[in-house]
Amino acid sequence: MTAWWRDAVIxxxxxxxxxxGNGDGVGDLIGARERLPYLAExxxxxxxxxxxYTSPMADFGYDVADYRDVDPLFGTLADAKxxxxxxxxxxxxxxxxVVPNHTSxxxxxxxxxxxxxxxxxxxxxDRPNDWESIFGGSAWxxxxxxQWYLHLFDAAQPDLNWDNHEVRGEFESILRFWLDxxxxxxxxxxxxxxxxxxxxxDVGRTGQAAxxxxxxxxxxxxxxxxxxxxxxxxxxxxxxxxxVAVAEAMAPTAERLARYVRPDELHQAFNFPYLFTPWxxxxxxxxxxxxLATARSVGAxxxxxxxxxxxxxxxxRYGSLARARAAxxxxxxxxxxxxxxxxxxxxxxxxxxxxxxxxRDPQRLRDPDSxxxxxxxxxxxxxxxxxxxxxxxxxxxxxxxxxxxxQRDAEGxxxxxxxxxxxxxxxxxxxxxxxxxxxxxxxxxRGDLVCAVNLTGESVDFGLGGLDGLGGxxxxxxxxxxxxxxxxxxxxx
Numbered sequence: 045m046t047a048w049w050r051d052a053v054i055x056x057x058x059x060x061x062x063x064x065g066n067g068d069g070v071g072d073l074i075g076a077r078e079r080l081p082y083l084a085e086x087x088x089x090x091x092x093x094x095x096x097y098t099s100p101m102a103d104f105g106y107d108v109a110d111y112r113d114v115d116p117l118f119g120t121l122a123d124a125k126x127x128x129x130x131x132x133x134x135x136x137x138x139x140x141x142v143v144p145n146h147t148s149x150x151x152x153x154x155x156x157x158x159x160x161x162x163x164x165x166x167x168x169x170d171r172p173n174d175w176e177s178i179f180g181g182s183a184w185x186x187x188x189x190x191q192w193y194l195h196l197f198d199a200a201q202p203d204l205n206w207d208n209h210e211v212r213g214e215f216e217s218i219l220r221f222w223l224d225x226x227x228x229x230x231x232x233x234x235x236x237x238x239x240x241x242x243x244x245x246d247v248g249r250t251g252q253a254a255x256x257x258x259x260x261x262x263x264x265x266x267x268x269x270x271x272x273x274x275x276x277x278x279x280x281x282x283x284x285x286x287x288v289a290v291a292e293a294m295a296p297t298a299e300r301l302a303r304y305v306r307p308d309e310l311h312q313a314f315n316f317p318y319l320f321t322p323w324x325x326x327x328x329x330x331x332x333x334x335x336l337a338t339a340r341s342v343g344a345x346x347x348x349x350x351x352x353x354x355x356x357x358x359x360x361r362y363g364s365l366a367r368a369r370a371a372x373x374x375x376x377x378x379x380x381x382x383x384x385x386x387x388x389x390x391x392x393x394x395x396x397x398x399x400x401x402x403x404r405d406p407q408r409l410r411d412p413d414s415x416x417x418x419x420x421x422x423x424x425x426x427x428x429x430x431x432x433x434x435x436x437x438x439x440x441x442x443x444x445x446x447x448x449x450x451q452r453d454a455e456g457x458x459x460x461x462x463x464x465x466x467x468x469x470x471x472x473x474x475x476x477x478x479x480x481x482x483x484x485x486x487x488x489x490r491g492d493l494v495c496a497v498n499l500t501g502e503s504v505d506f507g508l509g510g511l512d513g514l515g516g517x518x519x520x521x522x523x524x525x526x527x528x529x530x531x532x533x534x535x536x537x
Contacts, residue, residue: 049229049288049311050345052089052381053466054139058353059096059118060104060436061422062386069434071422072096073119077127079425080134082448087466088384090137092231092290094353096124100150102200103406104420106141106233107148111218128226137228139290144215144272145234146201154202158187167194167205173244175263176252179406183263194244196237196263198406206238206272219279229280229288229311232273235304236293239268257294257316265295273309290314290347298338305344312347312381319349323362323371323529325484325499332378336476339380346380351388357419360394366529369461369522370497373531374486376469377495379476384462387423390446391458394418395437402437425449464520468493468533481506489536493519497531506532 057076065074073096083091095105096118105115114121131138147154157163172184172192177199184192185199194203204211219230241262247255255261273289280287291313295301304313321331339346350358350371359368368391375382395418408415422439424447425431429439444450451459473491481487484500494516496506506526516536523530 047286048089048137049286049381051379052137053087053376053469054090054092054381054383055083055086055088056092056094056352056383056385058094058386058420061420063423063425064432064435067433069432070117070436072117073114073123073127077123077130080127080131080136084134084136086389086463088136090139090228091131092139092383093141095141095143099148100200102148102198106143107146107150107198107201108143109148109150111142112221125225132226138226139229139231139288140222140227141233142215142218142230143233144204145237146195146197146203149200149202157193157202160189164208165205165211166202167240168192169194169244174246174248175244176250178253178256180411204238206268212272212275216275216279219276223279223283223287228285229290231290231292232310233292235273235291235310235313236265236269236295237263238272239266241266258296260296265293265300270303270309273304277308277310288312298334302338302342302344305339306342312345314349314383315347319351319355323367323499325486325497328374328499329478329486332476336379346378347383348375348378348380349383349385350375351385351419352383353385353420354416355419357385357388357392357394359391360396364529365391365393365458366523369458370499370529370531372462373465373520373522373533374495374497376465377472377488377490377493377533379490389459389462390424390448390451392421392443392446395421395440398437423448461520461522468519492536494534494536495531496534498526498528501528503527
């Protein structure tokens with residue numbers, strides 16, 4: 045029997061923007077639990093919950109002060125347990141975030157370090173090197189006694205020292221805590237970052253954030269991370285039920301990224317090259333082929349993702365809802381697993397005109413245009429938007445027409461497109477076989493199903509003749525079959 049995660053569709057719940065269960069304007073675990081029937085009806089296999097742990101929220105929960113408790117903003121540990129149990133009752137697996145590269149500066153360990161105690165849990169030096177923070181500026185901050193500590197992200201997120209055995213033991217204990225509570229796996233934040241190059245050598249140039257994922261940098265993708273992931277895999281394998289770990293990892297080459305999902309390491313890695321590929325047939329085919337080949341080389345499934353909480357929504361990146369709908373059918377037809385970011389099933393665009401006073405993303409320190417607030421605007425559940433009272437980010441009035449209430453059971457809506465695609469997706473089977481198709485288009489089959497995507501601005505004949513006499517039945521289309529920027533699925537002989 046195939047392990048569930050190899051072809052699962054996993055829905056990302058950005059907790060603070062998904063559903064508000066107590067009316068304070070911030071999404072929480074109660075709200076997420078109340079919407080589990082919606083997710084089961086949508087047809088996904090699992091949910092991934094972003095951090096809900098105790099945190100000062102300097103980086104929206106990715107600065108963790110207590111890895112074994114729930115921040116009061118999101119609820120209680122009992123709420124987390126109830127959500128996990130009810131999700132299982134709905135047939136949904138539950139993946140939670142783990143943040144191992146850094147803690148919050150409010151974590152008791154770092155407070156000890158500031159007092160001069162047990163500093164070896166973090167990375168303190170007498171003088172800084174030239175490393176830059178992902179959020180802008182130096183990656184080093186000086187403390188009162190003159191030493192400097194490393195933080196590859198915000199100054200409130202000090203990097204842990206993974207050469208310290210106490211750090212390693214603590215995180216294995218944290219994994220076991222949540223596995224014992226019933227979670228089915230973890231999304232590993234900055235999975236490529238825990239181990240730094242020996243001696244912390246200078247990079248020798250500025251603009252280091254732009255190098256990540258394309259060039260080697262001494263603070264990411266070092267060999268030592270794989271020893272950690274192998275240890276974590278042993279922990280996961282000691283539990284029943286195919287518990288998994290998903291790497292948020294970036295590496296200079298596809299081959300190096302594949303190393304994170306070798307048989308004795310993590311189970312999946314997010315496919316960032318696919319996410320960042322433009323709307324171009326040749327480029328998409330190249331990335332799809334490369335992704336499948338490199339994953340196959342280590343026996344892992346490929347994962348596909350179009351949007352998440354760190355990038356502009358793909359409706360906006362691609363330039364139209366039509367392209368986003370077509371991209372969804374392309375993505376959901378590919379072999380492997382797929383990730384759906386909350387709201388993409390509604391066709392939500394990036395919100396580009398949020399008032400300056402509500403923008404809070406620390407990444408804006410690097411570049412005001414790099415802020416991620418616009419993809420984190422709360423989900424519109426009802427047409428009158430009354431589902432949120434004073435939401436923490438304002439919901440555009442025009443989203444009434446994009447709400448779940450407005451789109452549910454509405455013929456041709458993006459929500460119904462996703463519901464139908466997620467149901468039919470289960471019939472795709474086998475390896476991908478490319479079929480000949482006109483320039484600027486993609487067409488492939490898997491088993492007796494064919495996916496055809498027109499990425500051009502002109503109509504294309506993807507009818508029976510376009511399938512080289514295979515004959516078949518049109519199952520669904522993102523628009524009129526063959527229309528510009530559209531995709532369609534056929535069942536063939």
